[in-house]
Amino acid sequence: MKANLDLPSKLSLVFFLWVCAFTLPWTFQVGLCLLLVIARFAIPAFRPVSHRSAAAFSKFILYSITVALLVTCLNALFIRSGNVVATLLGFSFYEDGLLFGLRTASRLILLSFSVLMFFISTPLTVFIDYLQSKGLPQYLVLMLLLTLHFLDHLPSRIHQIFLAQQARGAPVDSGVLSRTRALLSILSPLVLSSIVESIERGTALELRGFLSRPVASRKPEDTETRVNLLTICFYFMSLVIIAYSIYRWLNV
Amino acid sequence: MAQRLTIKDLSLQYSASEPRALSSLSLDVEAGSCCAIIGPTGAGKSTLLQCLAGTMRRHHPESLATGQIQFGETRFNGVPDHVLFPIAGLVLQDPYVQISGVRETVFDEVLFTLENLGTIPQDPRQTILSILQRLGIDHLADRKPTSLSGGETQRVALAAILIAQPSLLLLDEPTTALDSNAQDKLRFILRSLRGRTTVLLTDTQIDFALSPDSSNVRAFKLDVDPKTRLPATGSWLRKHSA
Amino acid sequence: MNIEFKNVSFHYQDDHEVLDRLSFVVEPGAFLLVIGQNGVGKSTLLKLMNGILKPTFGQVFIGGLDSAQHATSRLAAEVCVTFQNPADQIFAPSVRKEVAFAPRNLKRPNVDQLVSQALSLCSLDSVSSRHPYDLPTPQRRLLTIASAIASGAPFLAFDEPSAGLSQIERNVLERLLEELKRDRRGFIVVSHDLALFLRYASHVLVLSEGRSVFFGTPTKLLEQEGYLRKAGLKLPLPLRLERMAAR
Numbered sequence: 001m002k003a004n005l006d007l008p009s010k011l012s013l014v015f016f017l018w019v020c021a022f023t024l025p026w027t028f029q030v031g032l033c034l035l036l037v038i039a040r041f042a043i044p045a046f047r048p049v050s051h052r053s054a055a056a057f058s059k060f061i062l063y064s065i066t067v068a069l070l071v072t073c074l075n076a077l078f079i080r081s082g083n084v085v086a087t088l089l090g091f092s093f094y095e096d097g098l099l100f101g102l103r104t105a106s107r108l109i110l111l112s113f114s115v116l117m118f119f120i121s122t123p124l125t126v127f128i129d130y131l132q133s134k135g136l137p138q139y140l141v142l143m144l145l146l147t148l149h150f151l152d153h154l155p156s157r158i159h160q161i162f163l164a165q166q167a168r169g170a171p172v173d174s175g176v177l178s179r180t181r182a183l184l185s186i187l188s189p190l191v192l193s194s195i196v197e198s199i200e201r202g203t204a205l206e207l208r209g210f211l212s213r214p215v216a217s218r219k220p221e222d223t224e225t226r227v228n229l230l231t232i233c234f235y236f237m238s239l240v241i242i243a244y245s246i247y248r249w250l251n252v
Numbered sequence: 253m254a255q256r257l258t259i260k261d262l263s264l265q266y267s268a269s270e271p272r273a274l275s276s277l278s279l280d281v282e283a284g285s286c287c288a289i290i291g292p293t294g295a296g297k298s299t300l301l302q303c304l305a306g307t308m309r310r311h312h313p314e315s316l317a318t319g320q321i322q323f324g325e326t327r328f329n330g331v332p333d334h335v336l337f338p339i340a341g342l343v344l345q346d347p348y349v350q351i352s353g354v355r356e357t358v359f360d361e362v363l364f365t366l367e368n369l370g371t372i373p374q375d376p377r378q379t380i381l382s383i384l385q386r387l388g389i390d391h392l393a394d395r396k397p398t399s400l401s402g403g404e405t406q407r408v409a410l411a412a413i414l415i416a417q418p419s420l421l422l423l424d425e426p427t428t429a430l431d432s433n434a435q436d437k438l439r440f441i442l443r444s445l446r447g448r449t450t451v452l453l454t455d456t457q458i459d460f461a462l463s464p465d466s467s468n469v470r471a472f473k474l475d476v477d478p479k480t481r482l483p484a485t486g487s488w489l490r491k492h493s494a
Numbered sequence: 495m496n497i498e499f500k501n502v503s504f505h506y507q508d509d510h511e512v513l514d515r516l517s518f519v520v521e522p523g524a525f526l527l528v529i530g531q532n533g534v535g536k537s538t539l540l541k542l543m544n545g546i547l548k549p550t551f552g553q554v555f556i557g558g559l560d561s562a563q564h565a566t567s568r569l570a571a572e573v574c575v576t577f578q579n580p581a582d583q584i585f586a587p588s589v590r591k592e593v594a595f596a597p598r599n600l601k602r603p604n605v606d607q608l609v610s611q612a613l614s615l616c617s618l619d620s621v622s623s624r625h626p627y628d629l630p631t632p633q634r635r636l637l638t639i640a641s642a643i644a645s646g647a648p649f650l651a652f653d654e655p656s657a658g659l660s661q662i663e664r665n666v667l668e669r670l671l672e673e674l675k676r677d678r679r680g681f682i683v684v685s686h687d688l689a690l691f692l693r694y695a696s697h698v699l700v701l702s703e704g705r706s707v708f709f710g711t712p713t714k715l716l717e718q719e720g721y722l723r724k725a726g727l728k729l730p731l732p733l734r735l736e737r738m739a740a741r
Contacts, residue, residue: 123356124354125355145352145354160577160579160583161585163577165599166544166565167566167575167577168595168596168641168642168645169567169570169596169600169645170595170599185585189585189586189587193584193627200346200349201349201350201353206307206337207305207337207342207344208352208416209335209337209369209416210368213367213368213370291660292662293631293632294630345658428658430686431531432727432730433727456658457661457664457689
């Protein structure tokens with residue numbers, strides 16, 4: 001079997017991972033997360049499309065590990081049932097809380113990892129074209145496009161406003177606390193100006209005939225018409241897992 | 253085929269409770285000629301272009317318009333209620349919002365318009381490159397459209413409209429981000445469209461339209477009543493004889 | 495208290511925009527007009543001016559402070575830089591608050607006075623309690639100019655401050671330039687708009703491909719029009735007509 005990871009199979013993989021996140025035990029989920037990180041470096045189809053998205057991925061891994069550890073520790077501290085696993089500086093960590101924390105954290109990470117992986121390795125162009133070729137209403141495609149663009153450009157807009165604030169003497173460059181305060185103060189105007197810009201952007205696309213675009217303007221290529229074996233595989237595994245979970249749930 | 257644009261007694265309010273944004277405007281632009289609408293902020297320049305492009309009723313369904321717009325054989329009572337692309341092509345003032353963000357090169361960005369229209373010629377390469385060349389941006393064909401400067405982006409936005417060969421070209425303050433070199437190129441393009449495309453552009457300054465280099469551009473001045481700050485009917489401007 | 499560029503070179507990591515060995519001095523009360531074609535690094539020059547970017551080679555001194563060794567928020571007290579796109583810098587919920595942002599941060603003793611003065615110079619006093627996004631675009635640009643004036647910094651730097659302004663706002667801009675000249679405020683203006691700014695400039699810097707091809711007084715520039723052509727620029731129409739009449 002040729003490992004041809006095209007867009008539909010990647011989508012099916014995301015679906016499969018989401019099913020796993022809600023059904024499988026946490027140890028599997030941690031394993032899947034590790035596999036995803038390995039895949040990002042090993043499988044060409046998962047390589048980030050730009051330096052920026054590569055940086056975003058690395059940053060996300062760092063943040064999520066921090067958050068996971070924090071969530072787990074807090075749960076272990078405050079859900080006081082089961083055996084005491086360890087005692088550190090007078091604080092006791094409990095087994096049930098620890099497990100609950102691990103379950104929550106690993107689920108959250110797998111959910112977000114899979115989506116992030118999809119978006120950093122798929123150029124917006126390809127994704128939008130795919131949705132159009134599948135006959136998604138043009139209006140929805142436009143909305144999605146504007147939303148993705150908004151999210152994509154949010155960091156650079158925040159950066160621009162920070163620069164402008166610094167240029168007017170704001171001590172944005174000194175410490176996390178002042179940065180956070182500054183970020184909170186610009187949040188609402190930022191969203192407001194972005195919405196104004198999104199409307200303009202939508203108008204511009206409309207002015208180029210985007211909404212009246214003929215549905216099959218791009219000829220579907222051969223690979224798209226032939227359903228990929230991998231895609232079937234992922235959906236099939238998802239189905240099996242769902243069926244098994246329902247079976248177990250009915251027999252408890 | 254170039255067509256004549258006639259606007260008769262056009263008035264517009266964004267809603268019943270708001271004052272007029274256009275007031276009894278009458279304007280006649282000959283087929284294939286170029287007209288510059290000049291006037292201060294609030295005189296209704298951009299409003300007029302939106303009316304002609306057909307975005308006004310879509311974005312402000314509660315707007316009220318009286319009068320007539322006629323382009324060639326097509327006549328509208330009030331303003332059109334649908335986007336007239338590709339008959340009319342409007343290039344907005346802010347260049348950056350006109351980049352779709354779904355194409356990776358300037359070339360593909362221009363091709364994107366043709367994809368929307370569903371009319372991709374046998375050899376799009378030649379058609380697109382010649383447009384880029386006329387605008388002096390053929391060296392940018394392989395660049396990422398979001399990485400360009402303001403003036404460059406503006407010309408890409410113009411190319412993305414021109415490729416559809418609109419018979420009415422509407423340009424909202426096209427000279428804002430352009431240095432004098434790029435303005436010269438714009439004049440050259442406008443001259444090359446003469447006889448084929450009817451062009452309406454807006455400008456806050458009279459320099460561009462009244463320069464002896466733009467001999468083919470006529471200037472129409474929209475004004476604001478100094479007392480009420482509301483738009484007044486416009487008039488044609490005479491040129492310097494330099 | 496000068497702004498001094500000493501043999502400054504700059505390139506971005508991907509090498510796409512470059513400034514090459516620039517040297518010049520802007521004295522208090524001077525007006526430096528920076529011109530050149532689209533994309534020759536004029537905006538980069540402004541970012542070097544308040545330390546948002548640090549020179550790759552050479553040094554920038556702002557009022558005697560080396561830009562590489564001081565935070566932008568400190569340098570902002572000496573030179574207030576305003577960028578091109580108003581949408582990227584307006585964030586306060588009212589015009590007055592937006593204008594008061596800089597003097598508050600810089601801990602100026604007379605914030606209210608600075609704000610009122612800036613608002614009236616820019617003819618914005620009647621709209622001072624409005625939300626900035628309720629203003630039409632040209633007035634929003636005037637708002638960014640008012641915000642800079644209120645900073646009280648001895649030098650003000652602008653990127654295309656006249657872009658998109660109609661004659662009414664251009665008149666406002668001219669009036670305030672004259673007013674501030676009397677206060678001995680220094681200006682660094684990056685613009686294509688020779689028609690408006692050449693009259694106020696005490697010095698002109700012509701950039702071409704990142705290099706300075708001319709630095710001197712406007713009179714000298716007009717005598718040697720070749721420099722303009724070299725930078726791909728042309729004299730504005732009114733000035734050309736004047737010169738034709740003089741000949």
